Structures are given as C-alpha cells and as structure tokens.
Amino acid sequence: MNLDALIIAVDNGLRTVLTAAQTVRRLPGQELPEAALSEREKTLAARLMRINHVGEVCAQALYQGQALTSRNQAVRATLTVAAQEEVEHLAWCESRIGALGGRKSLLNPVWYGSSLAIGMVAGSLGDKWNLGFLAETERQVGVHLAQHLAELPESDVRSRAVVAQMHTDEARHADVALASGGGMLPPPVQGLMRMMSKVMTKTAYWV
Secondary structure, three states, X not given: OOHHHHHHHHHHHHHHHHOOOOOOOOOOOXXXXXXXXXXXXXXXXXXXXXXXXXXXXXXXXXXXXXXXXXXOHHHHHHHHHHHHHHHHHHHHHHHHHHHOOOOOOOOHHHHHHHHHHHHHHHHOOOHXXXXXXXXXXXXXXXXXXHHHHHHOOOOOHHHXXXXXXXXXXXXXXHHHHHHOOOOOOOHHHHHHHHHHHHHHHXXXXXX
C-alpha cells in the first residue's frame, strides 16, 4: 500500500459520506410514474432505501480497503470496477430517498470507516480470499435486495426498478469474483458476516 493510494482512499471516503454521488448510467425507472403512496408506505420505502444506501456505503469502503492491500493488479482492477458501480448505486438510492422524503443514515461515517478496515484485512489475506470475500459480500447484499423487493409497496415502481437493477449488478459482481479465482469462505465466516449485516440493517432502518 502506497501513500498515493491511501490519499485516494481517504478522498473517496469523504466524497462518499459528505457529497452527493454521481451516476453514469441512467436512473432505473425514471420513465415510470411516481406512485401516490400513503405516509406509511412512503416511510417504509424510504427506510428500506436507506438500508440499501448504507449497504452501498459499506460496499464502497470494503472494495476500497481490499484494493488498498491487494498485491494483484488484476484483482485491484476487479475491485475498482465493482466500486465504481457501487457509486452509481449510491446515487440511485440517494435519488429515491430524496423523492420519498427520507434521509440518509446518520451513521454513514461509522459504516464507512469500519467497512474500510474490514476490507483492508480481507485484501491482506491473498487473492483467493479477497475475491471470495467480495463474492460473499455481494451474495448477502443480493439476499437483502430480494427481501426488499418483497417488502417495498407494489405501487412504488421507481424504487422497485432501482432495487431490481442493483440486484442484477450485485449478482454479476459475485460471479466475476468467483470466476476470477475467488474461494468460498468457511461457513463460520459467512455466518459472522450475516450477523454483522443484520446489525447494520436493523440499525440503519431507524438511524
């Protein structure tokens, strides 16, 4: 890890937490009508999109941390591409949170900092486990996104379009990571990741 890479990672963290994310791809569902939701439905949808936003903040930090400590240029490139798409996901979630009258998590700096540290540890374990960690992260994110598709109001077609495209992207990231040499993480590690994910989602729903 060199100083330039560390400075870039810090800059990325500040941008992720403090500024609005930008997207290259068009916002999924932007051509669809905005639903007339009840206040209860709006609150639910905004909170679910906040959880998704926190998930993308964590993913952005994880991949930055993994790229910082990975010694393989090809692996770093894979992580960088995934991180760039996570920035687009951030922008999409922010757009829906704003449209629904919600707010982003107040704990985003904590989510980013802790995830960056975890990513740096994962990156130092070698390419097989680094990519395996990426794949398992994306798999678990995909599970949450599928649950949110089931929980979002049926009429909120714009939020549903965003979540559906994110689900597709995350599955592709996982496939690429495994195809690039990622190994399946041991069940205890997968279980620990699921437990940490539950803590994050339950907290982000409210804060």
